[in-house]
Amino acid sequence: MVAWLQAAPLALVLGAFLVLPIIxxxxxxxxxxxxxxxxPAFQFDNYQFLFGSPVTYKVFFNTFKYALITWAxxxxxxxxxxxxxxxxxxxxxWQVALFLLCTIPFWTSNxxxxxxxxxxxxxxxxxxxxxxxxxxIDEPLEWLLFSDFSVILAFVHLYTLFMVxxxxxxxxxxxxxLIEASYDAGATGWQTLWHVIVPLTKxxxxxxxxxxxxxxxxxxxxxxxxxxxxxxxxxxxxxxDIGLLQYPSAAATAVVLLITVLLVIAILLRFVNIRxxx
Numbered sequence: 001m002v003a004w005l006q007a008a009p010l011a012l013v014l015g016a017f018l019v020l021p022i023i024x025x026x027x028x029x030x031x032x033x034x035x036x037x038x039x040p041a042f043q044f045d046n047y048q049f050l051f052g053s054p055v056t057y058k059v060f061f062n063t064f065k066y067a068l069i070t071w072a073x074x075x076x077x078x079x080x081x082x083x084x085x086x087x088x089x090x091x092x093x094w095q096v097a098l099f100l101l102c103t104i105p106f107w108t109s110n111x112x113x114x115x116x117x118x119x120x121x122x123x124x125x126x127x128x129x130x131x132x133x134x135x136x137i138d139e140p141l142e143w144l145l146f147s148d149f150s151v152i153l154a155f156v157h158l159y160t161l162f163m164v165x166x167x168x169x170x171x172x173x174x175x176x177x178l179i180e181a182s183y184d185a186g187a188t189g190w191q192t193l194w195h196v197i198v199p200l201t202k203x204x205x206x207x208x209x210x211x212x213x214x215x216x217x218x219x220x221x222x223x224x225x226x227x228x229x230x231x232x233x234x235x236x237x238x239x240x241d242i243g244l245l246q247y248p249s250a251a252a253t254a255v256v257l258l259i260t261v262l263l264v265i266a267i268l269l270r271f272v273n274i275r276x277x278x
Contacts, residue, residue: 022258029251038247046252056237056253060260063233065148066223067216070155074212075205077156078163082204083197086171087179099168102161114154114222121145121153146228154226159215163208170204171197202272209268214261 032041050056081102089095105113120126121144128140143149174197182192198205220235232240234257241250 025251025254025258028248029255031248031251033246033248038245046248047256049249050252050256059232059234059237062231063217063235066152066155066233067213069152070159070216071209071212073152073156074160074163075208077160078167078208079201079205081160081164082168082171083193085168086174102164105157106161110158111221111225113158114225117150117154117157117226118145121150146226146230148227148231150226151223151231154222155216155219158219158222159212162211162215166207166211167201167204170201174200206268206272210265213264213268217257217261217264 028038029046030042030044032039032043032045085095085098089098118125122128123140123142123145125145127144128137131137132140178196178200179192182196187195217233218235220233220239223231223233223236224239234253238250238253238257241247241253
């Protein structure tokens with residue numbers, strides 16, 4: 001009884017700011033809409049239109065494509081950075097200093113960090129000008145900006161730290177005697193990495209994966225700016241519906257996106273019990 005009373009305030013906060021808004025979105029997703037108004041109803045028109053449109057499947061494909069490629073890139077970079085900080089930097093002072101150095105980009109807003117790529121990747125930007133001056137290319141590369149490449153590059157820049165932090169935290173918990181035992185048993189560096197460090201880092205990798213995938217799948221500002229409005233993901237689809245005051249349609253899309261993200265997280269959690277292994 002005492003434990004329930006202690007948990008009641010937190011339960012009320014979660015209910016008011018998390019559960020209740022989700023319930024309202026689900027309810028509104030069944031409402032109807034005209035060009036000028038929305039009205040309460042219980043109908044499946046929004047979902048029928050959503051699943052009956054080929055645009056929906058194209059947009060969801062783009063969303064998964066961005067999430068998968070960004071995840072692979074952030075995992076590679078994040079694991080490398082975390083491994084270097086945890087096992088090659090011996091001084092705690094330097095570990096803290098270098099870790100804080102990784103957080104410097106987060107001292108500015110996401111939008112500023114994102115649009116900072118535009119003058120670098122543009123047709124007359126720094127990248128093209130440098131490559132032309134070096135004689136590597138004869139004319140500017142058009143695909144550097146306002147393309148899938150620029151979208152994914154911005155995603156990686158924005159969200160790599162969300163992969164570095166949990167992996168680094170997990171690596172710092174690894175008992176160094178296990179690594180020494182691996183070397184004493186004759187294992188090479190790569191064998192120790194693959195059979196000792198990677199399995200023990202799985203919880204951190206999984207937490208970072210959940211962070212990156214959920215953030216990328218819900219982000220629409222990056223796709224809008226870095227693709228030059230030439231591409232879209234589910235978040236952009238929801239934003240467009242809201243801009244057109246089509247709240248029931250936006251709510252239906254949001255519900256489908258939420259269910260999709262929850263299914264992805266459920267699948268990921270089947271590979272590792274985060275609560276047990278941390």
